[in-house]
Amino acid sequence: MALGFASFRKRQFVVLPLQSDESAALAALHGEDFVRPWTDGEFAELMKQDTVFGFTAREEGKGAGAPLGFVLSRMAADEGEILTLAVARRYRRLGIGRLLMDAVLRHLYHERAQSLFLEVDEANAAALALYKRLGFKIVGQRPGYYENAGGRRGNAHVMRRDLYAGGPAHR
Secondary structure, three states: OOOOOOOOOOOOOEEEOOOOOHHOOOHHHHOOOOOOOOHHHHHHHHHHOOOOOEEEEEEEOOOOOOEEEEEEEEEEOEEEEEEEEEOOOOOOOOHHHHHHHHHHHHHHHHHHOOOEEEEEEEEOOOHHHHHHHHHOEEEEEEEEEEHHHHHHHHEEEEEEEEOOOHHHOOO
16 A cells, blocks of 8 residues: 655745845834834835845745845945844744845855854844854853843843954955
8 A cells, every 4th residue: 555645845935135125024024023123214224324235035936025034234344244133933943044144144255254243132042053053153242232021131142253264365
């Protein structure tokens, strides 16, 4: 007797550069994760800056749909910084955060950045695990940096990943 198995297809996602008209969608996603989410106006102002760049993730074949996740970054001199990253709750643990971070890393490699910095809530185990897998190291701490539910303050780990260990000679 042959056993039948239901066929399935793993979801595929596409990562695209952020567009200037996406600030409302970014603010909605940001609101799922942060006690004091950024407004669409704040996103719009950030995205006007020449040094700011980012990426969105969408389900493949649904490019016009709302983003499932995004990352907003900045590059100054030879250093990059993750300003914020968010993934819609129902799409977490599918690799979207990793895809978004890979896009930032590729962009920064292309720009010959020396390092990438970020802050992450010390209580955010999933994000910490992702960043450690990507080669980030904890290099500092910001006490009381994040406001948590109930008004409590949480510490942030400052993390860094070196991109070009050789410095300017690699340029």
